[in-house]
Amino acid sequence: MDRTGSTDRSFARMRAVLVAGALGLLLAVGGCAAGDASDSGAKAADGKAAPREGFTNEDGPAASSAEKQPDGKAAGNKAAPKPGAAGTHVIRTATLSVEVKSVPKSVAAARATAEGAGGLVATENTERLDDTYETSHLVLRVPQDRFQEVLRELSGSGKLLSRTSNAKDVTDQVVDVDSRIATQRASVARVRELMDKAERISDVVALEGELSSRQSDLESLLAQQASLKDRTSLATITLDLTPPDAPGDDGEKEDDPGFLDALGGGWDAFVTVLRWIAVAFGAAFPFLVTGVLALLVWRVLHARRAARRAPAAPRPEAEAEGTPAP
Structure with missing residues (x-):
């Protein structure tokens, strides 16, 4: 009886150990599942699902390794463009x-170069110095992307005497003018709406004056915009062409005065001198x-x-007494 009772107690202990182990395993599995569910819920609350590697989520393509960089720049399939490259106006x-x-x-040749680059000759002024030599002043307008190329070609057309180049960034001015144009257009549209709703003649007259003023401001802004667009789309090159100096011997001979030069x-x-004498005589003539x-x-x-004052002359005695006849 004692042996049977001890055996029963041993089986009871084994069952208790097995049940405890099973319960512990179930609790561990349940905790892992709850942790995964909590992580998924947190990510869902942020509005972003965590896609598995190699798969796409609802927002687009799978995130690449560049998305995990510390600088925060998102990298897709295409490289990011350079900032300011397309919005710069110079x-x-x-x-x-x-x-x-x-x-x-x-x-x-300069005209052909400008026209070949897609530009034009804005101004041409040629002056003849004498029967042999002449100079020319040209103002060329060429596209911005061909500016350096045309400049190099013109510089190599002869002996370069001087060259200056300047670049002015007017991006802020262009953006400001565009913004003011949009605002002014909206203002003109509001005034037109008020004119359509106006019933009294005095209101219509006042609104017409306001509309005329705002349209004038809008046209001025549009002119500024057109000028900026023209100057930023086409570069300006001022070209002065001069002939070489005459030889030194010929110049010295021409500078030596001759008989005709001296006579002249x-x-x-x-x-x-005669002119000055005549002028002096004319000035002194009244005096x-x-x-x-x-x-x-x-x-x-x-x-x-x-x-x-002179005394009267005395008469001769011969004339007073009479003179005998001869």
């Missing part, structure tokens, strides 16, 4: 002075006339005074 200008052998040929200079001096008249009057008066 006004480019340049001034060139080139010495060329033939000015007409260089002018034609002497004649010019003679004419200049000379007045002096001559005063002198004549003085002489007449003096002669009369002298005649009055």
Whole structure:
């Protein structure tokens, strides 16, 4: 009986150990499942589901390794564009002075270069110095993307004397003008709506004046926008073409005065002296006339005074007594 009772107690202990182990295993499995469920619920609360590697979620393609970088930049299948590359507005200008052998040929080449790049010749001014030499002043407008190419080609067309280049960023000005145009257009539209609803003539007249003022401001802004667009889309190149200087010997010979040069200079001096004498005589003529008249009057008066003061001449006795006849 004792052996049977001990055996029963051993089986009872084994069952209790097995039941305790099973309960512990069930609790452990339940805790893991609850932890996974809590993590999934937290991610769902954030509005983002965690996709498995290699799969896509509801927001789009699977996140790549670049999305986990600390700088926070999201990287998709395409590389991110450079910031500000497409929204930059720059006004480019340049001034060139080139010495060329033939000015007409260089002018034609510069025109062909500008037109070949998609630009145009805005201004052309050619001046002839003498029968042999002439200079030319050109203003070229070329696209921004061909600016450096055209500049290099023009600089190499002859002997470069001077070159200046300038670039001015007007992005802020362009954005400001665009914003003001949008605001002004909305303002004009509001005034038009008020005009449509106005019933009294005084209100219509007042609104018409306001509309005219706002439309004038809008047109001014549109003109500024067009000017900025033109200057930022086409660069400006000012080109001065000059011939080479004349040889030194010929220049010295031309500078030496000859007989005809001396004769011409002497004649010019003679004419200049005569002109000044005539001017002086014309300025002094009224005074000379007045002096001559005063002198004549003085002489007449003096002669009369002298005649009055002179004594009467005595008669001869022969005339008083009579003279015998011969």
